[in-house]
Amino acid sequence: MFLVTGATGRVGGRVLARLVERGLPVRALTRNPGRARLPAAVEVAAGAPGDADAVAAALTGVTAAFVVLVGDVERQAREFAAATKAAGAPRRLVLLSSSSVLHPVRHRIGDEHREAEEVLSGVVEEWTCLRPGPFHSNALWWAKSIRETGEVRCLIGNRPGSPIDPDDVAAIAVRALTEPGHAGQAYPLTGPQVLTSGDQVRILARATGRPIEFEVASEDEAVATFAAVGGDRAVAEGNVAALRSRQVPWGWPTGVTEQLLGRPARSFHSWAADNVAAFR
Numbered sequence: 001m002f003l004v005t006g007a008t009g010r011v012g013g014r015v016l017a018r019l020v021e022r023g024l025p026v027r028a029l030t031r032n033p034g035r036a037r038l039p040a041a042v043e044v045a046a047g048a049p050g051d052a053d054a055v056a057a058a059l060t061g062v063t064a065a066f067v068v069l070v071g072d073v074e075r076q077a078r079e080f081a082a083a084t085k086a087a088g089a090p091r092r093l094v095l096l097s098s099s100s101v102l103h104p105v106r107h108r109i110g111d112e113h114r115e116a117e118e119v120l121s122g123v124v125e126e127w128t129c130l131r132p133g134p135f136h137s138n139a140l141w142w143a144k145s146i147r148e149t150g151e152v153r154c155l156i157g158n159r160p161g162s163p164i165d166p167d168d169v170a171a172i173a174v175r176a177l178t179e180p181g182h183a184g185q186a187y188p189l190t191g192p193q194v195l196t197s198g199d200q201v202r203i204l205a206r207a208t209g210r211p212i213e214f215e216v217a218s219e220d221e222a223v224a225t226f227a228a229v230g231g232d233r234a235v236a237e238g239n240v241a242a243l244r245s246r247q248v249p250w251g252w253p254t255g256v257t258e259q260l261l262g263r264p265a266r267s268f269h270s271w272a273a274d275n276v277a278a279f280r
């Protein structure tokens with residue numbers, strides 16, 4: 001049995017679908033089973049990765065788990081680790097971490113994922129860590145303003161990066177969950193091509209067939225927006241400084257995605273074509 005957390009999300013949802021397509025037994029952990037709308041073949045367990053009792057129950061009979069932590073990442077990692085010890089399972093764990101752990105600028109996103117990696121690597125026999133850069137699907141943050149006003153006001157600046165398709169991350173996760181040879185590895189994953197946010201918006205404009213205005217928000221505005229969501233101004237300042245830094249570790253393609261998949265990584269162009277309806 002495979003356990004997938006974040007199973008209603010961007011990467012977890014694709015991991016779940018890929019395991020189901022292969023006819024493998026899958027259990028999904030979700031906070032809202034009633035709203036999850038998961039494939040009929042999936043067993044559903046109620047709970048969150050940060051609820052050790054729910055996780056321990058969900059780990060019964062599980063040999064490999066795909067773990068996605070969103071929100072209070074460090075606390076959730078500690079609870080998941082406690083549950084793993086209590087359940088004596090799984091043997092294999094694949095963690096969705098982030099390439100922010102490789103960032104030379106210290107910031108909260110990197111710190112919390114680094115801590116999660118450390119906590120979870122010690123509790124299973126076989127551990128694999130995926131460290132992707134930004135997902136193509138982050139463009140969905142702009143979908144409402146593109147639909148409603150034809151504009152993007154970009155909070156993360158306009159530095160070059162190599163965004164990755166969440167489905168490519170999922171495909172690699174499934175390999176690590178089901179194949180030998182990935183234990184102890186930490187994979188830095190990027191997409192195939194260097195693009196700025198402005199380049200991505202131009203690609204979206206071509207896909208929708210409509211012009212889109214692109215503007216970079218000031219650093220102050222970005223900090224205020226992040227602080228309003230996360231509640232902590234100092235944390236927001238650190239995260240914005242790292243995201244807008246010239247030194248982002250996802251600034252160039254690593255080639256690891258292609259090596260692991262044995263095919264080209266999916267481009268932002270093809271993601272935009274597949275998801276164009278969200279922007280019209």
Ligand SMILES: NC(=O)c1ccc[n+]([C@@H]2O[C@H](COP(=O)([O-])OP(=O)(O)OC[C@H]3O[C@@H](n4cnc5c(N)ncnc54)[C@H](OP(=O)(O)O)[C@@H]3O)[C@@H](O)[C@H]2O)c1
Pocket residue numbers: 005006007008009010011012029030031032036047048068069070071072096097098099131132133134135138
């Ligand atoms: N977005 C990126 O560019 C990027 C890049 C690298 C790494 N990452 C990392 O990848 C992971 C997934 O990120 P994502 O933004 O793509 O997630 P997501 O797919 O939007 O969310 C995954 C799932 O997490 C659960 N969830 C959402 N908010 C939560 C909360 N506050 N507390 C507990 N559970 C919550 C939801 O599942 P249920 O409602 O079903 O429980 C959701 O479906 C994160 O650890 C992120 O740091 C993201």
